[in-house]
Amino acid sequence: MTASNTRASTEPRETTEPVVHILWINAGLSCDGDSVALTAATQPSIEEIVLGGLPGLPKVAVHWPLIDFESGPMQGADPFIEWFYKAERGELDPFVLVVEGSIPNESIKTEGYWCGFGNNPETGQPMTTSEWLDRLAPKATAILCAGTCSAYGGIHAMAGNPTGAMGVADYLGWDWRSKAGLPIVNVPGCPVQPDNLSETILYLLYQVAGQAPMIPLDEALRPTWLFGATVHEGCDRAGYYEQGQFATEYGSPKCLVKIGCWGPVVKCNVPKRGWMNGIGGCPNVGGICIACTMPGFPDKFMPFMDEPPGARVSATASGAYGAVVRRLRTITLRTVDKEPKWRHKGRALLTGYRAPWS
Ligand code: SF4
């Protein structure tokens, strides 16, 4: 795959260097929390990506409402929406389509629309988000779903919702492949962990530039290096779990499983990575894991703050085993918490040295 010589709104006008465009639709059903989260990314930051501050990165033009200051609704050098029309006409190649928000089912009502983005130039009527997907997906080099809503539907797709909301893979099909052969890439989280998103954007840009192998994804289309381990495996409180010490109220440093933490069965790296610049990360700072990166979120994990179903069994087992381990460790701790015998408190001068011939 190679990048084309297309002019970009965030690039100098006369550039002849290849440009990879990022078209960001945040017009799905969402709170824009993933866009807000990305502003906190540090490894890399979105500024480093946009300004080309990383070695080997192709020139990038990001058409994202949060930072595309050059474009405006009608003012500015270009109307923001114009870049999406260009992509639809096949005039932007390559481009990565980022989708934020879940996709409602527009066919389950008789009038109106659930969500849209700009107007259809032919009719002057609002263009629904799903119609944008229909038009842009065949032309995109890659599709990246930012956050759980666009990945799996999220909160909008809870049972009983009136919109029929779903994730992009539910809409386009889980076997969907871009014209470059890439599957949909999901970076879930409610909201997404900032660096998980910026790092995946970076990976895709390198891949589009032909500098990275196929992005490794799990069955739920998440990058495996980010979502291969459970919250529990990276949690600061896992030592308490192993010793059978459980919090019964908030404010305790102990394991939170009895007050509703789903960490043992949730794939997420947030406790290891922290939230912002390495700091924070749900259970590390006292919040139960509510499983926001999982395809079954939220229905399968509700009601929140109740003890998860398997937790009683595992916590009981760990409570019994942990009590024995704690007792044995207390004995060992008493021994190792003292200086070795030769460093005694008497007046005689001794050392730990023993001549090999003695
Ligand atoms: S707080 Fe949650 S993730 Fe952390 S050790 Fe306890 S159960 Fe595991």
Ligand code: SF4
């Ligand atoms: S630790 Fe749990 S609640 Fe926190 S971001 Fe990860 S999956 Fe979501």
